[in-house]
Amino acid sequence: MTEEDIADTIAAYARSAANAKAVGFDGIAIHGGHGYLIDSFLWAETNKRTDRWGGDRRQRTHYGVEVVKAIRTVIGDKMPISFRFSQWKQQDFKAQLATTPDELTEVLGPLADAGVDIFEGSTRYFGRAEFPTTGSLLNLAGWAKKLTGKRAMTVGGVGIDKGYYDTMAGAQTVAVSNLDPLMERFNHGEFDLVGVGRSLLHDPAWAKKAREGTAFLGFSNDSLKILT
Numbered sequence: 001m002t003e004e005d006i007a008d009t010i011a012a013y014a015r016s017a018a019n020a021k022a023v024g025f026d027g028i029a030i031h032g033g034h035g036y037l038i039d040s041f042l043w044a045e046t047n048k049r050t051d052r053w054g055g056d057r058r059q060r061t062h063y064g065v066e067v068v069k070a071i072r073t074v075i076g077d078k079m080p081i082s083f084r085f086s087q088w089k090q091q092d093f094k095a096q097l098a099t100t101p102d103e104l105t106e107v108l109g110p111l112a113d114a115g116v117d118i119f120e121g122s123t124r125y126f127g128r129a130e131f132p133t134t135g136s137l138l139n140l141a142g143w144a145k146k147l148t149g150k151r152a153m154t155v156g157g158v159g160i161d162k163g164y165y166d167t168m169a170g171a172q173t174v175a176v177s178n179l180d181p182l183m184e185r186f187n188h189g190e191f192d193l194v195g196v197g198r199s200l201l202h203d204p205a206w207a208k209k210a211r212e213g214t215a216f217l218g219f220s221n222d223s224l225k226i227l228t
């Protein structure tokens with residue numbers, strides 16, 4: 001991307017956010033994960049730039065930081081900004097932006113300072129410790145909250161026993177109630193919000209059933225066949 005391309009895309013993010021505010025949305029969610037544009041700047045494997053948009057882990061946040069700042073400028077101080085990020089990339093499920101909490105601080109710190117209010121830690125399983133060698137059970141969202149002091153949303157595997165990509169190896173996804181371990185983490189203050197994907201797509205009454213404690217619909221991989 002040229003300097004002009006970069007300026008254009010940052011302006012486009014800001015324009016979209018201003019439009020969203022104008023039509024009455026309550027917050028702005030930025031996708032900074034999964035190998036998409038902002039993540040391509042964050043990740044060392046895709047960001048080989050030697051100018052001010054590349055460099056070490058902190059310098060690679062520069063593009064995301066400028067997007068957040070541009071959005072913050074047009075929406076004002078009151079509207080929340082949420083930022084989705086992930087270790088994994090669509091090109092590489094084993095990719096890692098950060099292998100230690102200190103490295104994660106280098107990624108999220110500048111984004112927090114730029115104006116992010118909520119970090120959405122996208123993982124395959126909410127119940128997995130992100131940095132097990134530290135001895136902590138915190139997941140990615142939990143670390144984001146602890147390291148930045150911002151709010152956090154956990155995403156991944158709520159209501160199912162296996163991640164989507166595991167099912168490609170032939171494993172069957174099964175609907176489960178894993179709300180107890182989820183709530184245990186929530187009640188410890190590990191994160192503030194929970195994102196639910198497939199369970200909600202599959203069972204439109206999922207949220208109501210979760211609230212009432214009634215059984216969820218069984219899950220079939222047939223619903224994913226269109227993608228394979």
Ligand SMILES: Cc1cc2nc3c(=O)[nH]c(=O)nc-3n(C[C@H](O)[C@H](O)[C@H](O)COP(=O)(O)O)c2cc1C
Pocket residue numbers: 034122123124155156157158164195196197198199227
């Ligand atoms: C069929 C399907 C399509 C998805 N499409 C996208 C996508 O286009 N972009 C994206 O960032 N994430 C996509 N995701 C990931 C979801 O946003 C979410 O992070 C993931 O499903 C984990 O949440 P869950 O375990 O509650 O489903 C997709 C997931 C599934 C199962």
